[in-house]
Amino acid sequence: KIWHLTDVRITGDDEAQVLTRFNLYHNVIATPQHASLPIGARGLSCQAYQGAAFWDQEIFNMPMFLYTQPAIARNILKYRYDTLDGAREKAKALGYEGAYYAWISGKTGEELCPSFFFKDVLTGRLIRNHFNCWQMHISPDITYAIWHYYQVTEDWDFIVSYGAEIVFEIARLIFSYGFFKPHRQRYEMIRLLGPDEYHENVDNNAFTNYQCQYALEKACSIFTDLQASDPESLARITQRISLINNEINNWRDMAAKLYLPQPDPDTQLIEQFDGYFQLEDTTPAEIKKRLQDPGEYHGWPNGIAVHTQVLKQADVIQLFCLQDTFTTQIERANYNYYEPRTEHGSSLSPSAYATIACKTGNASDGYQHFIKSSSVDLYNTGKAVSGGTFIGGIHTAACGAAWSVLTTGFAGLKLAGESVSFSPCLPSHWQSISFHLQIRGQRFRVEINQHSLRLTADPGNESSVSYLAENGKAYQVAAGQELVV
Numbered sequence: 001k002i003w004h005l006t007d008v009r010i011t012g013d014d015e016a017q018v019l020t021r022f023n024l025y026h027n028v029i030a031t032p033q034h035a036s037l038p039i040g041a042r043g044l045s046c047q048a049y050q051g052a053a054f055w056d057q058e059i060f061n062m063p064m065f066l067y068t069q070p071a072i073a074r075n076i077l078k079y080r081y082d083t084l085d086g087a088r089e090k091a092k093a094l095g096y097e098g099a100y101y102a103w104i105s106g107k108t109g110e111e112l113c114p115s116f117f118f119k120d121v122l123t124g125r126l127i128r129n130h131f132n133c134w135q136m137h138i139s140p141d142i143t144y145a146i147w148h149y150y151q152v153t154e155d156w157d158f159i160v161s162y163g164a165e166i167v168f169e170i171a172r173l174i175f176s177y178g179f180f181k182p183h184r185q186r187y188e189m190i191r192l193l194g195p196d197e198y199h200e201n202v203d204n205n206a207f208t209n210y211q212c213q214y215a216l217e218k219a220c221s222i223f224t225d226l227q228a229s230d231p232e233s234l235a236r237i238t239q240r241i242s243l244i245n246n247e248i249n250n251w252r253d254m255a256a257k258l259y260l261p262q263p264d265p266d267t268q269l270i271e272q273f274d275g276y277f278q279l280e281d282t283t284p285a286e287i288k289k290r291l292q293d294p295g296e297y298h299g300w301p302n303g304i305a306v307h308t309q310v311l312k313q314a315d316v317i318q319l320f321c322l323q324d325t326f327t328t329q330i331e332r333a334n335y336n337y338y339e340p341r342t343e344h345g346s347s348l349s350p351s352a353y354a355t356i357a358c359k360t361g362n363a364s365d366g367y368q369h370f371i372k373s374s375s376v377d378l379y380n381t382g383k384a385v386s387g388g389t390f391i392g393g394i395h396t397a398a399c400g401a402a403w404s405v406l407t408t409g410f411a412g413l414k415l416a417g418e419s420v421s422f423s424p425c426l427p428s429h430w431q432s433i434s435f436h437l438q439i440r441g442q443r444f445r446v447e448i449n450q451h452s453l454r455l456t457a458d459p460g461n462e463s464s465v466s467y468l469a470e471n472g473k474a475y476q477v478a479a480g481q482e483l484v485v
């Protein structure tokens, strides 16, 4: 049954098929399906990262379940509701409002990430990393996932029962974290650690700012929708968390005036954070020559990457995977700039580059990044130790990401309003790719080859599947019917 729902079949490439199965299998077994427990970032294979959840859970593990077994995705998100108190405590302890989700979140949601995570292997001294207090994008990422869940399932009941409260508490955090700069007439996000963990204490990390703005907008729109459709539930939520109208006005104001680093008009590049382009422009291979010990940590405060443009993992490119509002030209220009500067020191990184390579029509790069991402465990290519800390084990985020790269990358799956659409970019040696999806309760199978797309709606569906072809033509595929385009 599990394989029927989650399997992705590839014909013409046995290696890719085996890697796919290996990754999907591990994503399944690592995910608690009934209990409200985290998905360990290293799965069931070891205790690195304490069996706890990171942003990996919503952004990398969840999509496969969301589109195939949404009840499990609901459960994954419910965990964030059950751990709201831990996130509230973290916010309070650091002087913020609302819910600041833990970087490493266990059963209760309290922050499990130690202040001293890595060690300076040359001196033996512990390094004070700031994953636990500056990496705030986890919170807006959770809002992002909640809204993504709603878009795919239309499960408004989840929003009323759990989602709205989480989203409001996250908006509170963002507003209390931001700074309004009167001379610039804008809000800025100061002292951050974005997805690229080698650069700590940065301002206006593009990924974080865009995600925060998205989260503020969603908080405002959910508030407005509830006001109109279900004032009683809204009153219950606002009373429970003592939310006042002025806070919504603040969120609106911040969403409108939050600084979003824009693509440069000439180069189309988005600066990863303030001052990034002023850093030494070099490559991962070049800086590796500067290591005095192969086990040195590359990041904060004095690692070999800190004063350079070398990034640990996808950051601006990761943003493109979540927010589909940038032109292909911008995506391509940033891909070409950031990819040679990315170390892929995190197993989360190659999948983002694979997705954006496919989205910009580069199937060959997409394929290489896909193989790199999905073979990290089977070929054992990951770093097991960094800065004296063991970080080996199964990389569950990469396992979940395999599904996303195959469907949103190679098959080009997208939600287009009420419809689903596909813009395939298959590697030239693949004959076909096929998988099952469930969107807004309707199940269907998609098979894409180099020439055509076949969409087969499940006979048990209650309504038709809306499909929007690349040429703009809309189709309705009724239960049990098949469409070939």
Ligand code: IFM
Pocket: 041, 049, 054, 055, 056, 195, 197, 346, 348, 397
């Ligand atoms: O969440 C990730 C992070 O982005 C990079 N370091 C490892 C974490 C757990 O997978």
